Amino acid sequence: xxxxxxxxxxxxxxxxxxxxxxxxxxxxxxxxxxxxxxxxxxxxxxxxxxxxxxxxxxxxxxxxxxxxxxxxxxxxxxxxxxxx
Numbered sequence: 580x581x582x583x584x585x586x587x588x589x590x591x592x593x594x595x596x597x598x599x600x601x602x603x604x605x606x607x608x609x610x611x612x613x614x615x616x617x618x619x620x621x622x623x624x625x626x627x628x629x630x631x632x633x634x635x636x637x638x639x640x641x642x643x644x645x646x647x648x649x650x651x652x653x654x655x656x657x658x659x660x661x662x663x
Contacts, residue, residue, distance in 0.1 A: 582631040586615035589633060604638045605646050 590608050597603050611633065618631045641647050 582615040582619045583612065585631070586611050586633065602635075604648060607645070 590606075590611060593603060593606065615631065621630070636642055636645070638646070638648050
């Protein structure tokens with residue numbers, strides 16, 4: 580299975596369940612698919628054991644280019660210029 584196929588299946592699962600689960604404060608589907616495509620382009624002999632493994636980051640950790648709201652509606656759309 581390619582990274583793109585795996586990412587697509589995960590995004591479909593999130594869409595199907597997140598209205599009930601509400602686990603995602605922010606999800607950039609376009610970026611996830613772009614990263615999957617980029618990682619699929621790396622030759623298999625140059626990949627590390629966790630190559631392409633997606634991760635979720637709790638919204639209390641500063642991440643560049645993603646909002647951090649500390650699970651609070653009062654701090655919506657806060658962005659950091661750095662990665663924690």
